[in-house]
Each structure stands twice: as C-alpha cells, then as structure tokens.
Amino acid sequence: xxxxxAVLGLGAMGLQMASWLAKxxxxxxxxxxxxxxxxxxxxxxxxxxxxKEAADGADLVLVAVRNRAxxxxxxxGADGIAEVMKKGSAIILTSTIGIAPVEEVAVQLAEQxxxxxxxxxxxxxxxxxxxxxxxxVGAYETEYEFAKPVLDAMASTxxxxxxxxxxxxxxxxxxxxxxxxxxxxxxxxxxLAGKLGLxxxxxxxALMSGAAASFMLGDRxxxxxxxDNGEEAEVKSRLDIFVKDMGIVTDAAKSxxxxxxxxxxxxxxxxxxxxxxxxxxxDSSVIRVVSPEDxx
Amino acid sequence: xxxxxAVLGLGAMGLQMASWLAKxxxxxxxxxxxxxxxxxxxxxxxxxxxxKEAADGADLVLVAVRNRAxxxxxxxGADGIAEVMKKGSAIILTSTIGIAPVEEVAVQLAEQxxxxxxxxxxxxxxxxxxxxxxxxVGAYETEYEFAKPVLDAMASTxxxxxxxxxxxxxxxxxxxxxxxxxxxxxxxxxxLAGKLGLxxxxxxxALMSGAAASFMLGDRxxxxxxxDNGEEAEVKSRLDIFVKDMGIVTDAAKSxxxxxxxxxxxxxxxxxxxxxxxxxxxDSSVIRVVSPEDxx
Numbered sequence: 001x002x003x004x005x006a007v008l009g010l011g012a013m014g015l016q017m018a019s020w021l022a023k024x025x026x027x028x029x030x031x032x033x034x035x036x037x038x039x040x041x042x043x044x045x046x047x048x049x050x051x052k053e054a055a056d057g058a059d060l061v062l063v064a065v066r067n068r069a070x071x072x073x074x075x076x077g078a079d080g081i082a083e084v085m086k087k088g089s090a091i092i093l094t095s096t097i098g099i100a101p102v103e104e105v106a107v108q109l110a111e112q113x114x115x116x117x118x119x120x121x122x123x124x125x126x127x128x129x130x131x132x133x134x135x136x137v138g139a140y141e142t143e144y145e146f147a148k149p150v151l152d153a154m155a156s157t158x159x160x161x162x163x164x165x166x167x168x169x170x171x172x173x174x175x176x177x178x179x180x181x182x183x184x185x186x187x188x189x190x191x192l193a194g195k196l197g198l199x200x201x202x203x204x205x206a207l208m209s210g211a212a213a214s215f216m217l218g219d220r221x222x223x224x225x226x227x228d229n230g231e232e233a234e235v236k237s238r239l240d241i242f243v244k245d246m247g248i249v250t251d252a253a254k255s256x257x258x259x260x261x262x263x264x265x266x267x268x269x270x271x272x273x274x275x276x277x278x279x280x281x282x283d284s285s286v287i288r289v290v291s292p293e294d295x296x
Numbered sequence: 297x298x299x300x301x302a303v304l305g306l307g308a309m310g311l312q313m314a315s316w317l318a319k320x321x322x323x324x325x326x327x328x329x330x331x332x333x334x335x336x337x338x339x340x341x342x343x344x345x346x347x348k349e350a351a352d353g354a355d356l357v358l359v360a361v362r363n364r365a366x367x368x369x370x371x372x373g374a375d376g377i378a379e380v381m382k383k384g385s386a387i388i389l390t391s392t393i394g395i396a397p398v399e400e401v402a403v404q405l406a407e408q409x410x411x412x413x414x415x416x417x418x419x420x421x422x423x424x425x426x427x428x429x430x431x432x433v434g435a436y437e438t439e440y441e442f443a444k445p446v447l448d449a450m451a452s453t454x455x456x457x458x459x460x461x462x463x464x465x466x467x468x469x470x471x472x473x474x475x476x477x478x479x480x481x482x483x484x485x486x487x488l489a490g491k492l493g494l495x496x497x498x499x500x501x502a503l504m505s506g507a508a509a510s511f512m513l514g515d516r517x518x519x520x521x522x523x524d525n526g527e528e529a530e531v532k533s534r535l536d537i538f539v540k541d542m543g544i545v546t547d548a549a550k551s552x553x554x555x556x557x558x559x560x561x562x563x564x565x566x567x568x569x570x571x572x573x574x575x576x577x578x579d580s581s582v583i584r585v586v587s588p589e590d591x592x
C-alpha cells in the first residue's frame with residue numbers, strides 16, 4: 001500500500017491506532033500536545049508540526065478527537081485541514097460525537113469533494129494497539145471501499161452498518177446505550193451484594209456463570225469491587241466518556257421520539273459520579289454513586 | 297440413595313425438576329392442579345393426592361411455588377405440610393420470594409425441627425429438565441450437606457453463597473437485578489436501532505461481538521426483535537415474573553438503605569408492560585413499552 005495516512009489526535013486511542021497502522025502503512029501523526037507526538041514518533045509514526053502539514057497530500061485522514069468542538073476546530077480552525085485536503089481524499093472519523101453532527105459535517109466536506117467515513121471504534125486502547133477493535137461504519141460505497149484496507153487493519157470485527165455517514169454513529173450510540181447501562185447495573189448489583197452480606201467476589205463469579213452475565217460485568221466487576229471498597233482502581237476507561245456518550249444516547253432517542261428510561265437512569269448515575277469528582281476515575285467507579293457509606 | 301423426596305408445585309419449573317430427579321431418586325410429586333400431577337406421572341414421578349400425603353415421611357421436600365402466599369398456604373394452610381413433616385427433614389425452597397420472607401419462614405420451621413435450604417434456581421424449564429440449573433444456596437452447614445446430593449443433581453453450577461437461609465435469596469435478588477435490567481436494556485437498544493434506521497438483526501450481531509454483549513441480549517434479542525415488529529414471540533419466560541422479581545430487588549435495596557435507579561427504571565418498564573396486558577407474554581416483549589408505534 002502506497003496510500004498515505006495521517007492520524008490526527010494522538011490520545012489514548014489515536015496513539016495506539018497510529019502505532020499499529022504504522023506497521024503496515026505510511027503514517028504521519030499530529031497532536032496539539034507535543035509530548036503525544038514524541039510518543040508516536042517512538043512507535044514509528046512520522047511526525048508533523050501541524051495538522052495541516054500532516055493532512056496535506058494525505059489520501060486518508062484518520063481522526064481521533066473527543067467531541068464535535070474538537071472536530072470543527074480541526075477541520076475549520078486556525079490549523080484547519082479542510083482547506084489543504086485534496087479532492088477524492090477521505091476522513092475516517094473514529095470518534096463518537098453523535099449522529100446529527102456527523103451528518104452535518106459530511107455535507108460540508110462533500111461540498112469540497114472530501115469523503116467522510118463514519119467509523120466509531122470500540123474496544124479501548126489495548127485492543128486498538130493490536131488491530132482488535134470493533135468498528136461500525138456508515139459510509140457511501142465508494143468511500144467505504146477506499147478506506148477498507150485501513151479499516152480492516154484496525155478491526156477484528158468490521159461491520160458496514162449503513163450506506164451513509166451517521167449510520168456508524170447510530171450503531172455506536174446503540175452500543176454505548178448497552179455498555180453504559182451494563183456498567184451502571186454491575187455497580188448496583190455488586191454494591192447490593194456487599195450490602196446484603198454476600199462476598200462480592202464469590203457473587204461476581206456466580207453471576208458470570210449464568211443468565212446475569214455481561215461482558216461489562218466480567219470486565220468492570222473486579223474494578224467496581226475495588227472502588228466499592230475504597231481502593232483506587234486502575235483507570236482503563238474514564239468515567240466522563242460515559243457522561244458524553246450517555247448524553248449522545250438520550251439525545252438520539254429524543255430526536256426520534258423515544259423514551260429510554262433505563263438508559264436515562266444510567267446517565268444520571270454517570271452525571272452524579274462526575275459531580276462527585278470521579279470524571280477521571282475508571283468508569284467502574286460509578287458504583288460509588290449507589291454504594292452506601294456505611295458498607296460492611 | 298434411599299432418600300425419599302417430595303416435589304410440591306409442578307409448574308413449569310417444578311415439573312421439570314421432578315422429572316429429572318425421578319431418574320436418580322425416589323420422587324413423589326403433588327400440585328393443586330390435577331393435570332400437572334398427571335403430566336408428572338407420565339415422566340416417572342409417583343403421584344400423591346395431597347401435599348400432606350406427599351410430604352409425610354419425606355426426607356427432603358422440594359418446593360417450587362410462585363410467591364410467599366403460596367408458600368404459607370403450603371406449609372400452614374388446610375393441606376399444610378408442616379404438621380406432617382418429620383424432625384430432621386428439610387425443605388429445599390427453589391422459589392424466588394424475597395429475603396425477609398425466607399428468614400421468617402426458616403425461624404418458624406426451625407421451631408419444629410425442620411430445616412430450610414434456601415436454594416433459588418435460575419435457568420428456565422428446559423435447563424431444569426436436564427439438571428443444568430444455576431442454584432445459589434443459603435443454608436446452615438448440616439442442612440446443606442443433607443440436601444447436597446439433590447442440589448448437585450439439579451445444578452450444573454451450585455454455589456453455597458452463605459451459611460444461613462436468606463443468603464440464597466440475596467444472591468438470586470442480585471442475579472435478577474442484572475437479568476431484569478439487561479432484558480429491558482436489550483429492548484431499549486433494539487428499539488432504538490430500528491428507529492434509527494439500522495437493520496435490527498445486523499445490529500444485534502454486531503452488538504454481541506463486542507463490549508455490549510450480555511447473555512440476555514443474545515438470548516432475548518431475537519424474540520425482542522419479533523415483538524418489536526408486531527409478531528408474537530414464543531413465551532419462554534413470562535413478563536410478570538419480572539414484575540415480581542424486580543419488586544423483590546427494589547424492596548431488598550430499600551431494606552438496606554440503597555438506591556438502585558437503573559433497576560427501578562427497569563422495574564417501571566415491566567409494570568408498564570403488565571399494565572399494557574403483556575403479563576403472560578415473553579419477557580422480551582418489554583421492548584414494546586419503549587418501541588414507538590410509528591416504527592419504520
């Protein structure tokens with residue numbers, strides 16, 4: 001592949017994706033934080049001194065930003081890449097920023113002949129670093145095919161869920177609805193188990209052996225038990241990501257006239273966690289919102 | 297084993313457990329509905345003409361009733377078995393009736409020298425019929441050991457979660473909190489997927505491949521999609537069971553001073569389903585509570 005790829009945004013996910021892709025492609029990376037660029041450089045990612053420099057001449061620009069404001073700044077701000085990107089190139093947007101924003105940005109980019117491949121990813125940094133992500137894509141066919149070699153490299157599971165930008169976000173929104181609820185539910189379950197006098201670790205094992213099992217219960221359960229017992233669990237995924245994502249979930253539901261009471265209750269728990277100062281803690285710490293102070 | 301076992305309550309679960317146990321033990325069964333006794337008889341379960349007759353002389357009485365009212369009637373009603381059960385015998389209570397009720401009944405039975413093995417089961421009738429249940433037990437050691445051969449036969453996973461009656465119910469309560477939330481969450485997710493224009497079956501498959509996966513999503517998902525599209529899905533587990541069980545969950549949480557907002561939101565969805573006339577439908581039909589009428 002002689003295709004030239006820029007990776008913009010070298011945060012937890014972007015750095016891992018850039019490093020992995022650099023093993024198979026010609027990758028140049030950029031981040032507004034110089035120390036992130038230096039980290040990527042160590043992993044074999046060519047560095048640029050600006051977003052514009054990285055995107056200039058690139059066939060595909062993989063974007064890993066946090067939210068719509070960062071995306072708008074990256075595209076149209078002082079160091080905005082939209083004006084330097086060539087016709088026929090495409091942006092692979094790996095971020096979860098909501099359905100309507102992606103649809104709007106896709107229209108703007110199309111006016112300049114730039115494609116948008118809506119490809120939000122799931123799986124976390126460790127899996128991003130070995131091409132083991134779940135990638136759900138919404139894109140027109142031509143652009144999907146153009147980006148497919150890179151998407152294939154990033155994903156262990158690649159699902160083309162819809163033939164337009166926005167459908168990847170739709171799928172990710174549904175995915176996050178479940179993930180966000182399951183983590184909050186794991187918190188309620190394990191806090192209740194403790195309060196009812198059960199051994200939480202024995203309970204977790206029994207729960208995972210039957211119909212109560214979920215991926216999130218198995219993955220977050222041990223860290224939730226730590227958090228419930230006053231320990232600081234390792235931060236594998238920050239709590240404030242779910243403040244953002246559950247906001248996207250309830251907004252999306254409202255936009256189509258749907259009530260989602262269980263998702264809304266989970267959203268409130270993340271907001272309560274945020275208000276309690278847990279934004280940068282592991283998302284499993286949401287258990288503390290419901291955990292009684294006088295736990296045994 | 298020359299131990300004599302009575303199985304009282306031959307509903308969906310009781311009939312299957314009795315039939316399975318009759319392959320290895322001397323089992324006599326009874327139900328207030330004569331047609332259920334006839335069904336059990338066909339499966340090799342000796343029949344009795346009253347609960348008292350079945351329990352008289354039994355070493356272990358396995359009880360599969362729906363709720364506390366039925367249990368009280370069975371123990372102390374007109375055909376009440378407590379007065380005929382022998383000292384040193386024990387009741388294996390497989391029902392989910394709540395923590396406090398079991399603790400109270402255990403005290404009453406202990407006064408007569410009858411043990412109570414609190415052993416709520418999970419897994420549904422099909423698994424009950426082949427000894428493939430998850431059984432979480434709360435019992436004193438002597439009684440647990442006494443009942444263990446029968447519990448081992450019923451269970452593929454047997455967990456002795458606590459050394460007193462009530463602890464089995466506690467564990468089951470936590471289990472049901474998760475199961476009830478996960479089914480309601482699957483409904484919200486799949487209804488939202490449909491409303492956002494995604495193919496629900498493709499979405500379900502993608503969701504099950506990643507962090508959004510749960511046992512309930514995989515098991516109930518296909519039937520939820522049927523229910524969302526106006527079909528009558530096969531009834532594998534009735535919706536009103538979760539009206540009862542989520543009531544037990546929120547009561548248990550209140551009793552220990554805990555808020556469980558996500559479980560409470562799920563409980564409301566089952567109550568809404570009940571109010572909409574879905575009590576006897578499959579529990580996956582809870583999706584209809586949130587599904588918009590104008591779905592595409």
